[in-house]
Amino acid sequence: MANKKSTLAEMAILHSVESSGPTTPDDRKMEQIRDILFGGLSREYDRRFQEIGERLTHEVARIEGDVERRLSAMDSRLDSLAERLQSQLRQECHARTAALDDLDSRISQAMRTQRGELSVAIESLEKDLARTDSRSHESIASLGAEIAAALQTLRESLARERDQIHQGKLSRHDMADLMSELSMRLRGALDLPEVD
Numbered sequence: 001m002a003n004k005k006s007t008l009a010e011m012a013i014l015h016s017v018e019s020s021g022p023t024t025p026d027d028r029k030m031e032q033i034r035d036i037l038f039g040g041l042s043r044e045y046d047r048r049f050q051e052i053g054e055r056l057t058h059e060v061a062r063i064e065g066d067v068e069r070r071l072s073a074m075d076s077r078l079d080s081l082a083e084r085l086q087s088q089l090r091q092e093c094h095a096r097t098a099a100l101d102d103l104d105s106r107i108s109q110a111m112r113t114q115r116g117e118l119s120v121a122i123e124s125l126e127k128d129l130a131r132t133d134s135r136s137h138e139s140i141a142s143l144g145a146e147i148a149a150a151l152q153t154l155r156e157s158l159a160r161e162r163d164q165i166h167q168g169k170l171s172r173h174d175m176a177d178l179m180s181e182l183s184m185r186l187r188g189a190l191d192l193p194e195v196d
Helices: 002-020 025-167 172-187
Strands: none
16 A cells, blocks of 8 residues: 555656656656656556546446436336326316216206206196186186075075064064963963863
C-alpha cells in the first residue's frame, strides 16, 4: 500500500514536470533520467489507466444497453397495457351506451303503452260517467215524478180523511156523555145490561 502511494506521488511529480516541459539542456537531461527511472512505471500506469478507462467505457456501454433494453421492454409492456386498457374502456363505453339506448327505448315503449292504456281507461271512464249521468238524470226525473204522484196521493188521502173526520165529528155534548159513561164503568158504578 505504501509502495503504491509513493509510486503515485512519483507519477504526480513526473506529470507536473512533463506538463511544464523541458526548457533547458539540463532540464532535458533530467527528463531523460526521469524517463529511465520512472518511464516503465509511468507507461505501466498509463496502460492500466487506459485499461480501466476501456473497461469503464465498456461497462458503461453495457449498462446503457441493459437500461435501454429494460426501458424498451417497459415501454412495450406499458404500450400494450395502455392499448388493452383503452380497448376495455372503449368496450365499456360501447356497452354502457348500448345499455342506455336499450333502457331509453324500453322507457319510451313503456310510456307509449302507459299513455295508450291511460287514454283507453279515460275514454272508458268518460263513457261510464256519461251513462251514469244519463241514468242519474233519468232516475232523478223518474223519482221526482214518483214523489210528485205520492204527494198528490197523500194530499188526496189527507183531504178525504179530513172530510170524513168532519162528517163523523161528535158534538161536545155527545163527547161529554161518552166520557162520563166511560168514567162510571171504570169505577164500577154503572152496570151494563147483559146481552142474550
